[in-house]
Amino acid sequence: MATRTPGAAPRNPKPGPAKKAPAKKAAAPKPPAKRAAAKKAAPPPPPPPRPILFRAVRAVWLGIAHSIGAVFRGFGHGAKNLDPAHRKDGVALLLLALALVTAAGTWFGPQGWLGEAATNVVSGLFGRLDVLVPLVLGGTAVKLMRHPGPPEANGRIAIGLTTLVVGILGLVHIGCGAPAMSSGATRIRQAGGILGWAASTPMMAAAGPPLAVPLLLLLAFFGLLVVTATPVNRIPERLQQLGVRLGVVEPLPADGPDGESADGRAYSTAPPEDADPDALPITIGDDELSARRKRRRRKGEEPAAEPVSFDKDPYQTRDLAAGVAADLDGALTWGVPGSPAVASMLNQVKDNTAPPEEPWDSGPAGGAVPAARASEAPEGHGEAPVRMEQLQLAGDITYALPALDLLERGAPAKARSQLNDEVVAQLTGVFAEFKVDARVTGFTRGPTVTRYEVELGPAVKVERITALAKNIAYAVATPDVRIISPIPGKSAVGVEIPNRDREMVTLGDLLRSRTAAEDSHPMVVGMGKDVEGHTVMANLAKMPHVLVAGATGAGKSSCINCLITSVLVRATPDEVRMVLVDPKRVELTAYEGIPHLITPIITNPKKAAEALQWVVREMDMRYDDLAAFGFRHVDDFNAAVRAGTVKPPLGSERELTPYPYLLVIVDELADLMMVAPRDVEDSVVRITQLARAAGIHLVLATQRPSVDVVTGLIKANVPSRLAFATSAMADSRVILDQPGAEKLIGKGDALFLPMGASKPVRMQGAFVTEAEIARVVQHCKDQLAARYREDVVVGGGPKKEIDEEIGDDLDLLIQAAELVVSTQFGSTSMLQRKLRVGFAKAGRLMDLMESRGIVGPSEGSKARDVLIKPDELDAVLLTLRG
Numbered sequence: 001m002a003t004r005t006p007g008a009a010p011r012n013p014k015p016g017p018a019k020k021a022p023a024k025k026a027a028a029p030k031p032p033a034k035r036a037a038a039k040k041a042a043p044p045p046p047p048p049p050r051p052i053l054f055r056a057v058r059a060v061w062l063g064i065a066h067s068i069g070a071v072f073r074g075f076g077h078g079a080k081n082l083d084p085a086h087r088k089d090g091v092a093l094l095l096l097a098l099a100l101v102t103a104a105g106t107w108f109g110p111q112g113w114l115g116e117a118a119t120n121v122v123s124g125l126f127g128r129l130d131v132l133v134p135l136v137l138g139g140t141a142v143k144l145m146r147h148p149g150p151p152e153a154n155g156r157i158a159i160g161l162t163t164l165v166v167g168i169l170g171l172v173h174i175g176c177g178a179p180a181m182s183s184g185a186t187r188i189r190q191a192g193g194i195l196g197w198a199a200s201t202p203m204m205a206a207a208g209p210p211l212a213v214p215l216l217l218l219l220a221f222f223g224l225l226v227v228t229a230t231p232v233n234r235i236p237e238r239l240q241q242l243g244v245r246l247g248v249v250e251p252l253p254a255d256g257p258d259g260e261s262a263d264g265r266a267y268s269t270a271p272p273e274d275a276d277p278d279a280l281p282i283t284i285g286d287d288e289l290s291a292r293r294k295r296r297r298r299k300g301e302e303p304a305a306e307p308v309s310f311d312k313d314p315y316q317t318r319d320l321a322a323g324v325a326a327d328l329d330g331a332l333t334w335g336v337p338g339s340p341a342v343a344s345m346l347n348q349v350k351d352n353t354a355p356p357e358e359p360w361d362s363g364p365a366g367g368a369v370p371a372a373r374a375s376e377a378p379e380g381h382g383e384a385p386v387r388m389e390q391l392q393l394a395g396d397i398t399y400a401l402p403a404l405d406l407l408e409r410g411a412p413a414k415a416r417s418q419l420n421d422e423v424v425a426q427l428t429g430v431f432a433e434f435k436v437d438a439r440v441t442g443f444t445r446g447p448t449v450t451r452y453e454v455e456l457g458p459a460v461k462v463e464r465i466t467a468l469a470k471n472i473a474y475a476v477a478t479p480d481v482r483i484i485s486p487i488p489g490k491s492a493v494g495v496e497i498p499n500r501d502r503e504m505v506t507l508g509d510l511l512r513s514r515t516a517a518e519d520s521h522p523m524v525v526g527m528g529k530d531v532e533g534h535t536v537m538a539n540l541a542k543m544p545h546v547l548v549a550g551a552t553g554a555g556k557s558s559c560i561n562c563l564i565t566s567v568l569v570r571a572t573p574d575e576v577r578m579v580l581v582d583p584k585r586v587e588l589t590a591y592e593g594i595p596h597l598i599t600p601i602i603t604n605p606k607k608a609a610e611a612l613q614w615v616v617r618e619m620d621m622r623y624d625d626l627a628a629f630g631f632r633h634v635d636d637f638n639a640a641v642r643a644g645t646v647k648p649p650l651g652s653e654r655e656l657t658p659y660p661y662l663l664v665i666v667d668e669l670a671d672l673m674m675v676a677p678r679d680v681e682d683s684v685v686r687i688t689q690l691a692r693a694a695g696i697h698l699v700l701a702t703q704r705p706s707v708d709v710v711t712g713l714i715k716a717n718v719p720s721r722l723a724f725a726t727s728a729m730a731d732s733r734v735i736l737d738q739p740g741a742e743k744l745i746g747k748g749d750a751l752f753l754p755m756g757a758s759k760p761v762r763m764q765g766a767f768v769t770e771a772e773i774a775r776v777v778q779h780c781k782d783q784l785a786a787r788y789r790e791d792v793v794v795g796g797g798p799k800k801e802i803d804e805e806i807g808d809d810l811d812l813l814i815q816a817a818e819l820v821v822s823t824q825f826g827s828t829s830m831l832q833r834k835l836r837v838g839f840a841k842a843g844r845l846m847d848l849m850e851s852r853g854i855v856g857p858s859e860g861s862k863a864r865d866v867l868i869k870p871d872e873l874d875a876v877l878l879t880l881r882g
């Protein structure tokens with residue numbers, strides 16, 4: 001659990017004396033220091049346009065390349081939906097052409113001057129192995145077209161492949177008698193080529209031929225590890241996986257003890273012991289951006305102006321080979337020099353895992369960069385949990401969590417686009433037009449909105465910017481301008497303007513992020529990305545209950561899908577169980593049959609109200625257990641059960657098992673409130689007041705955040721709020737107790753106010769497609785069939801003959817009968833209190849009991865006579881149940 005610290009940029013010195021600056025002075029030159037800072041902050045000029053011929057050739061080349069790429073991607077599955085932003089068809093076509101030319105020359109004899117030249121170069125460089133060059137080039141081209149992978153990986157693969165090839169060519173050269181250069185070009189070509197000669201000669205000179213061979217073998221082996229990003233300690237595992245793929249080895253069953261994965265890595269499902277239960281339930285990871293920014297800032301480097309991708313798999317960088325790989329990735333892709341010594345390589349692994357996004361930063365004074373947490377990450381970061389795990393469930397069932405590959409990668413995030421530069425120019429234009437001494441000193445671009453930072457000249461009132469809101473909106477042609485004054489932690493006014501080229505945040509990218517990897521708690525879910533592009537993760541167990549609201553089409557269902565999919569990807573059914581309530585009948589059907597469900601998806605609002613009452617009973621039962629065994633939180637009880645330190649009472653045959661978290665998701669609270677407002681409110685309030693310690697958590701979604709749906713009582717007990725765009729400010733007030741949500745721009749744009757936070761965080765909610773959900777759900781269903789409990793909703797099991805008059809009140813009536821008979825006290829107000837029902841319902845229960853001979857008739861305000869003795873209770877209950 002970590003929270004974001006506000007930007008560490010030094011505050012500006014106080015503005016000069018409050019002398020009213022004449023209007024003319026507004027445009028006057030700034031003092032030198034200010035000017036210098038501003039100059040540094042100014043955006044770099046756009047690159048000069050390229051000649052038209054170059055652009056035409058490029059367009060034709062890419063056109064051909066994309067057509068051929070499309071053909072290659074058309075084969076089989078898995079490459080058809082490659083995001084255009086990830087394509088590398090241009091380079092791939094070049095490699096393909098080279099493969100064809102070299103194949104013609106080396107396989108069929110040189111033809112023509114081009115063929116001869118290519119053959120001479122290839123055979124001269126690679127010697128005997130020249131025949132393999134076309135294959136490697138062709139294979140690489142096809143791989144680039146079908147699965148280009150993250151750009152950093154290409155750098156690593158290039159270096160690894162070179163090391164591998166040089167090692168092998170050196171060995172071939174020695175194997176062919178190690179001819180010297182003086183023996184002629186033909187002998188060199190018939191051995192390891194110039195590369196083989198260059199690799200083997202110094203080794204033999206330095207260590208002698210017997211040692212040169214193992215050294216070259218080591219070099220080749222090292223290259224292989226780098227190409228495949230295999231850490232040394234995972235070689236056996238990778239070999240095993242290869243064997244399984246080739247069908248020569250059986251998959252290993254999970255052999256770790258409970259709570260340990262197959263590879264022996266501890267897999268903790270409980271929150272960290274030192275976790276502060278009152279801390280904010282969200283983690284805003286600054287891994288993606290700030291680590292690199294901060295490093296660059298330390299080095300005094302200018303930020304990169306080019307938008308860059310930060311798709312990077314933190315799991316690949318664990319030890320030497322992976323460390324080198326990561327280091328080389330950084331070196332090749334981002335121009336960061338690779339460290340010479342192995343030790344420093346290892347140190348840099350962590351740094352290199354931070355995606356190298358670089359927003360436009362105005363340098364220390366502009367402070368568009370928030371403080372980074374990445375460099376303060378705990379040492380053990382490299383031990384991020386491996387996601388594909390074989391986990392042991394109760395009853396010796398192994399359960400593999402879905403692979404993160406089932407979720408798509410998003411397009412690379414942009415740190416800056418031409419449209420941002422245009423907006424900066426428009427803002428500058430507005431300030432100049434209205435003669436306000438202010439300038440844009442930087443911006444941080446999020447997926448949906450960009451926050452432009454505006455610094456004011458001396459003696460310029462903040463109100464002058466706020467007063468310009470409408471003019472700014474006019475200039476940038478969008479009504480949705482939000483002004484934040486000041487940006488927390490900075491002496492600057494923030495102007496949030498939607499990106500016309502907005503980006504999608506995919507759930508896959510969130511769950512692959514380092515922030516997600518660092519917290520293996522099963523209830524941690526991907527929420528989205530904030531305005532600075534940081535990953536926002538939330539721990540549902542710490543929320544502990546959340547209200548999700550917004551107008552129709554604003555993104556609630558997508559958010560709920562992300563929550564459920566996150567849980568499916570990160571938690572086993574033994575860790576988290578769910579009750580899904582979907583009165584709209586369409587939103588959650590994709591999850592029918594998942595093993596995490598405790599009861600089939602509930603679509604009938606009346607049944608939903610019953611299910612909530614079941615949740616209350618489950619909570620009471622858990623509380624009884626906690627009290628009986630002397631624990632205060634279900635996590636402590638679970639830990640004790642797993643450790644075997646808690647035993648059932650003597651004589652009891654009960655087998656203690658840990659309680660899973662119970663996640664109750666209601667996708668349209670309004671539908672429930674329409675059928676049984678009092679019961680639903682009662683249950684929700686009771687659950688929200690108490691369920692936290694019992695590991696039961698509610699997510700309530702509604703598109704009607706009016707006071708009759710989100711009542712005062714519900715609001716008071718649901719502390720975390722997530723507001724998507726609302727149609728009116730009043731709705732925003734109901735959800736967040738403040739305006740703001742009415743200014744959101746829909747499609748997942750949200751304000752997130754987690755428990756304990758005073759200000760909401762604006763974020764772009766994540767998105768997960770139906771196809772991804774279907775893949776994850778299929779995986780879970782393949783692992784385990786759902787086992788439903790029959791007592792959750794009455795009527796879930798075989799239909800019993802229940803007295804028509806009793807109808808849906810059977811459960812309550814039974815509880816009332818138990819209460820009245822066991823206490824021998826026929827009081828309506830007692831029923832109201834104990835069953836938490838209203839006066840009308842308690843009166844009706846009393847009447848039902850009277851008509852069934854359990855209590856006598858009403859005697860005014862006096863308690864009724866109880867006509868049944870405690871030992872007759874069981875028989876009476878049986879009759880009631882039909």
Ligand SMILES: Nc1ncnc2c1ncn2[C@@H]1O[C@H](COP(=O)(O)OP(=O)(O)OP(=O)(O)O)[C@@H](O)[C@H]1O
Nearest residue numbers: 551552553554555556557558703747748765766767
């Ligand atoms: N996070 C997101 N990123 C991108 N697009 C989104 C996002 N969330 C929603 N959308 C787009 O908005 C559409 C409507 O979203 P969604 O169905 O989640 O809305 P909703 O609030 O649940 O509406 P309703 O209440 O009518 O069900 C989606 O089909 C999708 O195209």
